[in-house]
Amino acid sequence: LNEFSFQIDKKDKLTKARAGLINTPNGVIKTPAFSPVGTKASVKTLTPEEIKEVGSQVILANTYHLYLQPGTKVIDKFGGFANFMGWKGPTITDSGGYQVSFLWDKGKSGKNGGILKITDKGALFLSHIDGSKHLLTPEKSIEVQNVLGADIIMAFDQPLGIDDSKKKIKEALKRTLLWEERSFKKWKMLEEKRKEGSFQALFGIVQGGESKKLRRESLEFILKMGFPGIAIGGETVGENPKKTGKALDTIVDILPSDKPVHALGLGGGPEGIFEAVKRGVDIFDNTSITRMARTGVLFIYPEDGGNRKNKFRTNIKKRKFKNKKNGLSGVCDCFSCKNFSASYLNHLYSSKELLGLRLGTIHNIFFINSLMTQIRKSIIKGDFESLEKLWLK
Numbered sequence: 001l002n003e004f005s006f007q008i009d010k011k012d013k014l015t016k017a018r019a020g021l022i023n024t025p026n027g028v029i030k031t032p033a034f035s036p037v038g039t040k041a042s043v044k045t046l047t048p049e050e051i052k053e054v055g056s057q058v059i060l061a062n063t064y065h066l067y068l069q070p071g072t073k074v075i076d077k078f079g080g081f082a083n084f085m086g087w088k089g090p091t092i093t094d095s096g097g098y099q100v101s102f103l104w105d106k107g108k109s110g111k112n113g114g115i116l117k118i119t120d121k122g123a124l125f126l127s128h129i130d131g132s133k134h135l136l137t138p139e140k141s142i143e144v145q146n147v148l149g150a151d152i153i154m155a156f157d158q159p160l161g162i163d164d165s166k167k168k169i170k171e172a173l174k175r176t177l178l179w180e181e182r183s184f185k186k187w188k189m190l191e192e193k194r195k196e197g198s199f200q201a202l203f204g205i206v207q208g209g210e211s212k213k214l215r216r217e218s219l220e221f222i223l224k225m226g227f228p229g230i231a232i233g234g235e236t237v238g239e240n241p242k243k244t245g246k247a248l249d250t251i252v253d254i255l256p257s258d259k260p261v262h263a264l265g266l267g268g269g270p271e272g273i274f275e276a277v278k279r280g281v282d283i284f285d286n287t288s289i290t291r292m293a294r295t296g297v298l299f300i301y302p303e304d305g306g307n308r309k310n311k312f313r314t315n316i317k318k319r320k321f322k323n324k325k326n327g328l329s330g331v332c333d334c335f336s337c338k339n340f341s342a343s344y345l346n347h348l349y350s351s352k353e354l355l356g357l358r359l360g361t362i363h364n365i366f367f368i369n370s371l372m373t374q375i376r377k378s379i380i381k382g383d384f385e386s387l388e389k390l391w392l393k
């Protein structure tokens with residue numbers, strides 16, 4: 001059963017940052033690492049070869065979306081979504097819980113998709129594609145994720161918003177514990193029947209909003225159950241790096257060193273990444289890095305003027321780039337920066353040429369991946385703190 005393991009190569013002396021290796025049946029993930037999101041088995045605008053070329057080791061796909069389209073019958077024929085899309089390497093799926101709760105929060109309902117009700121049994125919802133009715137339960141989520149075939153899968157939970165009331169948090173947490181336990185049981189059952197080389201590591205999800213007590217209870221439960229990994233979810237690891245840090249601080253002292261920690265949808269750019277990594281986060285995903293690229297918001301390195309204040313971002317559609325003959329960045333080694341001028345990128349975005357979206361996506365993923373490589377190297381060399389200072393001075 002050594003198809004999945006986690007080892008720490010080096011721990012930072014001053015913080016909880018760690019450089020490690022997650023071994024999966026489909027390859028190794030060197031951590032800390034970023035996982036781009038391929039919601040519908042596609043990282044928008046890129047081929048699997050390009051996803052690798054920009055330095056990605058792993059991708060995450062969404063259970064909710066793939067379950068509705070193309071559906072498990074199609075994906076089962078390929079032995080999983082990785083084969084279906086031609087990706088060779090480790091993969092992750094989420095449980096669908098986030099999408100379901102997102103619909104619930106928006107109060108959307110009707111033909112165009114939405115939640116009819118959430119009970120202890122599961123979430124009854126309408127497809128946003130054709131209005132058909134579906135019941136997503138913890139058992140169903142694990143079954144679907146089993147067909148999707150990722151190396152790392154997530155327990156079905158009910159995520160929370162950061163501003164939810166104590167009562168709502170308590171209710172959702174109680175349900176999440178129940179759902180996580182049922183996810184775990186279903187996963188164990190499927191594990192007994194699995195073929196060699198197809199181990200899926202089920203991660204338990206820590207919830208509890210900002211409440212220290214509830215978060216610790218949630219993590220303690222996951223550790224007691226024996227999940228192979230830990231995921232941290234909810235809006236608490238969202239766009240605000242300070243809030244992310246605060247939420248992680250409530251559990252950092254009881255995070256184990258023998259299990260990988262995944263931050264679901266970690267936002268906040270480089271600042272958020274440093275806050276999470278120094279509290280023991282090993283891997284994270286985020287859709288906004290690629291979504292921003294498609295709107296012209298591109299990352300800039302400290303050497304190019306990126307800082308806390310501008311959140312390491314610029315908009316390539318700005319006038320100042322119209323006549324810039326040099327690349328967007330003076331230091332970036334990505335395909336886009338090495339081959340094209342900022343002026344040309346500005347033109348592609350301004351005239352809505354599809355190539356612009358591709359080149360921007362390549363740059364943004366490369367940027368985050370190269371930051372993760374720098375972070376990993378700095379932890380191993382013992383100068384993580386000076387790297388953080390260089391970026392967040």
Ligand SMILES: [Zn+2]
Pocket residue numbers: 329332333334335336337338362363366
């Ligand atoms: Zn670049």
